[in-house]
Amino acid sequence: MLRALVAGQTDRQVCKDLRMDPTAFLRMMRDMREKIGVTDNLSLIAWATQQIKDGDQRIEGRYGRPA
Numbered sequence: 001m002l003r004a005l006v007a008g009q010t011d012r013q014v015c016k017d018l019r020m021d022p023t024a025f026l027r028m029m030r031d032m033r034e035k036i037g038v039t040d041n042l043s044l045i046a047w048a049t050q051q052i053k054d055g056d057q058r059i060e061g062r063y064g065r066p067a
Helices: 002-006 011-018 022-036 041-054
Strands: none
Touching: 002 011, 002 041, 011 022, 022 041
């Protein structure tokens, strides 16, 4: 999910690609912001961009797939 946003996809595109309910998407974004400790989606995407650049595994999804 974060990798798609970093790549420039919109929220709507991510929901469509992942066959995800928009409400669930927004809830997950909120939960990720809280977990990372940022207050907005731009900061979350900036964090994810840095993690991807650094090769950090924390951005991997719950089941080992890219988030």
